[in-house]
Amino acid sequence: MGIANTEQEKIIRAAELFSRSEMEKDASGHDWWHIHRVVQMAKRIAREEGADAFVCTIAALLHDVADEKLNPSKEAGLQKVLSWLEAYMPDEEQRGHVVEIISNMSYNAGTNPPMRTLEGKVVQDADRLDAIGAIAIARAFLYAGWKGHPIHDPDIPPRSEMTTEEYRNGKSTAINHFHEKLLKLKDLVNTDAAKRIAEERHRYMEQYVEQFYEEWDGNR
DSSP: OOHHHHHHHHHHHHHHHHHHHHHTTOOSSOSHHHHHHHHHHHHHHHHHHTOOHHHHHHHHHHTTTTOGGGSSOHHHHHHHHHHHHHHHOOOHHHHHHHHHHHHHOSOGGGTSOOOSSHHHHHHHHHHHHTTSSHHHHHHHHHHHHHHTOOSOOTTSOOOSSOOHHHHHHSOOOHHHHHHHTGGGGGGGOOSHHHHHHHHHHHHHHHHHHHHHHHHHTTOO
16 A cells, blocks of 8 residues: 555544544434445445545545534534644645535535535435435434424425525424435436435335325325
8 A cells, every 4th residue: 555545544544533523422313324324335436436535535424524404503514624624634635625525515405506526426425325215214213303303294294495494494294304305316316326326225215105104094
């Protein structure tokens, strides 16, 4: 292993420690193991798509440290990440790339612009894939409980159009989250590798939601 790779490995280990210390007590579904899954998927997609695996790995490790849901503000979260990067990642161009990815990758009620770089697309896809499929179902109910939302309430319909503020803080339900976000993600992933994975996971969620409504109405 060359010197550059050795240095990159040191930065990755440091980023893992930082991210784990920040996220391991999270109860919203954005915990350390979510980070771990996103990192593993980002590496997989980066290999298939020919992206810079180092930049993808660092961005995946730090993406939720800056999440505005888990910080006083988006600016405060990004500053926390930037301070860490300035201390541990000497390459200014790589630092800027990581910050750009983290700043723009969240769903944000579907209002963020498309990712500019391949690495941004890879990390965004890895994060979105963790919101599609079996684990995504578990995370949806965990997040609803964390927010104090019910499992389902027929009197609270899914919201079709929302501001970022409404998306973050409006009253909703766990099942509505599937219609408001999760079932939309299949058509929003960027790379061919992610699209293949998303198809199967999306079908699983569709079947789950169909079964849920059948049971709710006493038909199964």
